[in-house]
Amino acid sequence: MGVEAKVAIAEDLILDFSGLFSAEPEEKRPSKSPVEPFLRAGEYKTLATQEKPVEGLKTGLESIPRTEPPEQAKILLLDKQREREDHQRSLEAYRAYQENTKRSEQLQSEILKGIKAGEDVYSLFLKAAKAISLMTSNSVFYSQIEDDTRSIYGRGLNYKPPLQNELQDTQKRLQRLLEAEQREADTDSRERIKRAVKAHREHIAELEAMIARAEKTQL
Numbered sequence: 001m002g003v004e005a006k007v008a009i010a011e012d013l014i015l016d017f018s019g020l021f022s023a024e025p026e027e028k029r030p031s032k033s034p035v036e037p038f039l040r041a042g043e044y045k046t047l048a049t050q051e052k053p054v055e056g057l058k059t060g061l062e063s064i065p066r067t068e069p070p071e072q073a074k075i076l077l078l079d080k081q082r083e084r085e086d087h088q089r090s091l092e093a094y095r096a097y098q099e100n101t102k103r104s105e106q107l108q109s110e111i112l113k114g115i116k117a118g119e120d121v122y123s124l125f126l127k128a129a130k131a132i133s134l135m136t137s138n139s140v141f142y143s144q145i146e147d148d149t150r151s152i153y154g155r156g157l158n159y160k161p162p163l164q165n166e167l168q169d170t171q172k173r174l175q176r177l178l179e180a181e182q183r184e185a186d187t188d189s190r191e192r193i194k195r196a197v198k199a200h201r202e203h204i205a206e207l208e209a210m211i212a213r214a215e216k217t218q219l
Contacts (some may be wrong), residue, residue, distance in 0.1 A: 096137075097137075100134040100135065100137060101134075101135070103134050104131045104134040104135050107127045107128075107130055107131040107134070108131055110127055111124050111127050111128055111131070114127070120161045121161075122149070122153070122159065122161035122162055122165070123161060123165070125149070126142075126145070126146060126149070126165070129141070129142050129145040129146070130142050149162050150162045150163075150165065150166050154166060154210075155210070158210065158213060158214045158217060159214065160211060160214040160215065163207055163210050163211045163214060164211060166207060167204065167207040167208065167211065170200055170203050170204050170207065171204060173200060174197065174200040174201065174204065177193055177196050177197045177200060178197060180193055181193045181194065181197065
């Protein structure tokens with residue numbers, strides 16, 4: 001039995017219930033939502049698990065080709081660099097060994113000539129110590145020998161050759177300081193150099209006095 005869709009309440013007022021009592025099938029009724037047809041048609045799907053934004057970004061970057069070399073290539077490159085560095089160090093060590101050997105042979109020749117010429121034993125001893133230091137690549141050995149002989153045999157025993165050797169080295173340093181003083185423009189630096197010049201001159205005077213006493217003792 002049909003349902004009355006319109007009811008007259010008054011002469012000028014009629015209520016329309018056709019939308020509530022329409023017998024039209026559900027799928028034929030107009031869509032109340034603009035997206036409902038698309039959802040029914042299967043054009044949108046509901047995801048079982050929501051994809052994380054970071055994972056989606058990672059998936060997109062996987063298609064970009066990598067420009068860095070593979071890990072194995074990196075290892076080979078580092079090995080090659082280490083080989084070149086080791087080779088360079090070996091060359092430098094060999095050059096230093098050749099120079100030391102050459103200088104040591106020269107000192108040996110000077111020692112033999114010095115003995116025949118009557119050179120003082122102190123100078124010959126230092127040359128022998130220098131030759132040993134070069135052959136063993138031990139610079140500390142010679143420095144220790146030189147300092148100890150100057151202190152013990154020179155200042156301690158008042159032996160003339162060590163004092164003369166120390167005097168010559170001090171005079172050479174003084175000359176370099178005087179040259180630096182002339183070149184230096186900074187006032188503070190020049191003052192420091194002047195103090196060093198004064199100390200060297202005092203040291204030279206002290207050594208000359210000690211040498212004079214040594215000469216008298218040996219006479």
